[in-house]
Amino acid sequence: MALAGAVEAHYKQLEQAWRVSDRSDVYDRLVVPNGNSTDPFHRWFHLKEAFSSRLLGQVISDTGLKRRDSLRILDCFSGSGTTAVSASELAQDYAGGIHVEAIEHNPFLHLVSAAKSHACLADAETAERLRRASEEVIEAASRSSEKLRVPGLSTFSREKYFEPDDLRELVSLRDAVASLEPGLIKELALLAAAACVEPASRLRRDGRALRFSPNRNPRKPREEFQRRISMMVEDIKGSPFQNASSIIHQGDGRRPRDYVSSREFDLVIFSPPYPNNIDYTEVYKMEAWYLELFVDEGSFRQHRLATVRSHPSVKFAESYEYLTSDHSGDVEELLDPLLSAIPKDRYATGRKQIVRGYADDMLQVLRQSRSLVHDEGKLAFIVGNSVHGNGESSFVIAADLIMSRLAELAGWRVDEIKIARTLFRRGVASPFLRESIVVLSPNLAAGGNRSSNPTAADRHQPSRSTDQNNRSR
Numbered sequence: 095m096a097l098a099g100a101v102e103a104h105y106k107q108l109e110q111a112w113r114v115s116d117r118s119d120v121y122d123r124l125v126v127p128n129g130n131s132t133d134p135f136h137r138w139f140h141l142k143e144a145f146s147s148r149l150l151g152q153v154i155s156d157t158g159l160k161r162r163d164s165l166r167i168l169d170c171f172s173g174s175g176t177t178a179v180s181a182s183e184l185a186q187d188y189a190g191g192i193h194v195e196a197i198e199h200n201p202f203l204h205l206v207s208a209a210k211s212h213a214c215l216a217d218a219e220t221a222e223r224l225r226r227a228s229e230e231v232i233e234a235a236s237r238s239s240e241k242l243r244v245p246g247l248s249t250f251s252r253e254k255y256f257e258p259d260d261l262r263e264l265v266s267l268r269d270a271v272a273s274l275e276p277g278l279i280k281e282l283a284l285l286a287a288a289a290c291v292e293p294a295s296r297l298r299r300d301g302r303a304l305r306f307s308p309n310r311n312p313r314k315p316r317e318e319f320q321r322r323i324s325m326m327v328e329d330i331k332g333s334p335f336q337n338a339s340s341i342i343h344q345g346d347g348r349r350p351r352d353y354v355s356s357r358e359f360d361l362v363i364f365s366p367p368y369p370n371n372i373d374y375t376e377v378y379k380m381e382a383w384y385l386e387l388f389v390d391e392g393s394f395r396q397h398r399l400a401t402v403r404s405h406p407s408v409k410f411a412e413s414y415e416y417l418t419s420d421h422s423g424d425v426e427e428l429l430d431p432l433l434s435a436i437p438k439d440r441y442a443t444g445r446k447q448i449v450r451g452y453a454d455d456m457l458q459v460l461r462q463s464r465s466l467v468h469d470e471g472k473l474a475f476i477v478g479n480s481v482h483g484n485g486e487s488s489f490v491i492a493a494d495l496i497m498s499r500l501a502e503l504a505g506w507r508v509d510e511i512k513i514a515r516t517l518f519r520r521g522v523a524s525p526f527l528r529e530s531i532v533v534l535s536p537n538l539a540a541g542g543n544r545s546s547n548p549t550a551a552d553r554h555q556p557s558r559s560t561d562q563n564n565r566s567r
């Protein structure tokens with residue numbers, strides 16, 4: 095208890111340096127995928143960890159970027175492509191348009207992001223070609239007599255999860271789509287087929303895992319595929335989007351400089367994996383194995399090893415770049431109270447790795463982003479804090495505060511920590527259990543991207559947090 099108390103005291107002290115305000119009136123519905131299951135394009139695949147299709151517009155207004163003629167935006171953790179699709183919708187208001195570059199590591203989610211954002215700019219003729227291609231796919235799938243290439247993931251071979259007839263339909267759909275010419279139509283058909291996998295099973299995504307739902311009535315894959323294609327055709331035909339462009343890179347969002355080089359971005363916006371043990375590789379594994387994006391355990395594991403160190407599903411190498419940087423002392427000072435509060439049980443090693451690994455990864459992305467944003471630009475990140483451990487020995491990882499301090503080390507100034515919503519966990523009462531959106535500006539005094547090491551006095555600006563202490567928890 096005393097150790098958890100020391101962590102909370104550490105957080106309180108950190109927080110004093112910044113403006114922290116309760117903005118749940120505006121943001122509580124924007125940091126969750128509110129609207130995404132009904133809005134055109136967004137509705138094609140439900141990513142339950144996505145932010146709202148309406149968040150980007152709010153951030154652009156709040157940061158004053160709305161007044162520009164054109165915008166260049168970078169999202170280092172694209173997920174389902176919410177940023178790129180939302181930007182296409184907003185681009186009509188900008189004479190010079192909006193260009194988005196986004197990065198996603200997961201091969202299936204990369205496909206989701208790319209297909210959606212490219213389709214936003216497609217025309218009615220493309221929609222018609224998609225409709226015709228889907229009819230051919232369904233026709234080919236229904237007469238397929240080839241031996242089935244069942245995905246290598248054992249989940250697919252368990253009859254309690256997939257009825258054999260449904261599995262056959264799913265696999266024949268995939269194989270029929272695979273024979274289409276490479277291009278947007280094929281991307282869309284692959285996405286539509288993969289989006290049928292969960293509905294055609296007795297599994298559902300729940301938090302960190304897939305759960306067996308014995309009473310669920312699986313949907314028929316070909317009907318579901320047809321339904322999804324019709325939705326795509328309708329959205330593409332109804333889209334008036336122009337003035338937008340996007341490039342979705344498949345790769346490591348911690349190193350955006352590997353994909354984009356110039357210092358031209360007006361806004362970097364991202365929601366990284368939260369340090370809450372969710373492993374995206376696991377949660378979205380069925381779709382990736384179904385599309386044969388993973389073919390064996392080796393490729394699956396290799397993929398996991400390059401994800402943000404926010405989960406203990408794989409043993410990451412104990413390698414931390416901050417240790418050899420100018421900031422090693424500052425980062426250790428930031429993390430030490432937290433590392434000391436980790437209970438000495440069998441989870442201790444994994445938890446320490448998350449705390450160190452996550453900080454190391456976030457420092458990397460914040461530093462690299464700094465070198466890609468011009469001096470009047472902004473960075474906004476959305477992150478949730480999480481509880482680890484049980485009862486008396488539980489402690490909170492306040493990712494919003496840890497990342498804010500890392501941002502300072504990376505050459506940013508914290509404009510504001512906006513608390514978007516308070517999170518509730520049974521038996522845990524902490525004012526730091528929350529999801530926030532943090533807005534940063536380049537710290538020009540720190541010399542842009544160069545190593546910056548503000549002193550405590552530099553950091554302390556009078557806190558204008560009027561409502562922070564009045565929040566009800």
Ligand SMILES: C[S@@+](CC[C@H](N)C(=O)[O-])C[C@H]1O[C@@H](n2cnc3c(N)ncnc32)[C@H](O)[C@@H]1O
Pocket residue numbers: 141143144145146170171172173174175176177197198199200203345346347348364365366367368374375400401402
């Ligand atoms: C919170 S989600 C982003 C959701 C996104 N904002 C949306 O609205 O769909 C975090 C994403 O980071 C991805 N990710 C994890 N490690 C990554 C890495 N090293 N590089 C790029 N993306 C990564 C995950 O696959 C996941 O899609």
